[in-house]
Amino acid sequence: MGKYNYTKRVELFWDIDEVERDVFIAVSSLEKEFYLILNLEIILKKIKKNHSNLNEQTSKIYCEIYRGAFRKEVSLGTLNEAFSDSFSNNNFQVDDRISRNLDEIDANRVSFRIIVTNKNNQILASSNSIKPFFIGKKEEIKKIKKNREHPLFATKISDEIQHPWDVGFENDSDKAKMIPVIYFNSKLDIASECETDDRLTVVIFSFAFKELLRRCLIMNDVEDNKYIQEFLKFAEEANSNFKVEEIQQQLASSSESDEIYSPDIELFINNAVEKYLEQFQLLKKYENARQNLNIQSEE
């Protein structure tokens, strides 16, 4: 960040490994919200290196959310008392002081920027344009933060699909960066309905998981793709008798095009689905949603 740096500002990093990351931002298209975790200890250390007389009480933190001429400004307090979601002991805690709603803008297409300024409006620290993690439900943050893993898949609203929802891969022009995604048709309101009805979430997400895993298994040249490798690792951990490598060899050596639907592979996939449902407590959520519906209709 040397170019035109007249205020000794430092750069806030977001697209690097978890331990070094200054800012983590995730967006849930379903809940139309963003979640933000500041690594305040690292940020303070960096700023103080360049500004030894830093006044933490008067140094303000802002999150700016952009799309075209639309800009939403969110105050994140001061360096002395920052507003930040947090994750510790496997517990994700939201900070209610953050105005996190993304109703006014398409949550799929926003960029974020974090800046820290002093009372003279000088920028002490800033990030470049942050592309957030896209997640389904906010609980998925636990997985990213705990295991330093990426979410198994993202969700996006799309105007390019014909079905109500579909699965596929974002960034599919680059095999190293492809991300498994559930697409929701922009003409319908299924994403919002998932937000309010866990039954729909369970039905869609469980089948989407299955189909995305099947597609990941048959993909070639994705050894460097961390998203797909983590997806496959998740599935392998649910299967004591099968290794992903063995399945891929089985697929490669078979001349049958429907080998991917063979009983062995079906069992592998089903075991993974079972783990997915259990880990995210999806069946429990389905049951709770059903009971809530029954209570409402009785009322």
Added chain:
Amino acid sequence: MAKYILKKFNDNGEKKFEEFFDRKLKNKKTPVPFKYLNDDNLTQELDIKIEIDNTKTFKSAYEFGKYLDLKLTDLKNIRFETGIFHWLTLAFFNQLFPGPSGGSQKIKYILNKKAPSSWKKHLVRLRWELHSQFKEKSIVYLSKGINNWSDEEESISASPTLISSKNILDLYTKLYLRYDKKKLPKIISKRNVPGNHRELTKELSIYQLNFDINRMSVDELLNLLGPDFKKWASTK
């Protein structure tokens, strides 16, 4: 031409409109297919009925943006509805095409779904967006004719920080916007005079790296600037 009920092009409608535009680029005599606007195979109806009068003429891009903002105000989440903006582009095509010097750059008329970052160069969508965000203040960027992609629009649309900032818009207004005796808006900066709006945009692009320009008042911003810029504030 007549009054229409606003519709939205479906995928096929958008494709047909783009094909027409490509043909028009090759042959300026290609007739404008206004029949697409009511073609059930190319359009879909919106939930509410909005009348669009494409015989209406606009004195400036600002008047056009105001009209669009007023008409579209009850529609929710239209920011990414390319089908609506393409439909409107066709409806007002005769006023939008070509530019005053024969300009016909495709991104000014067609929203490329794979490159949404270029949408801020669109002659219909940008005018709607600026007026819907900044209302009457947007005139500082939109004082030229509706087919005229102005220098002000070109320079401001280059930066997401600048285009979205009300304070920057107020600064542009203080420096460069004046009204003549007939109370018509005019931009006083000239390309060949130092401290013009293009230079200001460049200067602010550097300042925004160092200063929190979105939250600085116009006077605070002015204090940052050199005399070439400040002089415009007192120019009648």
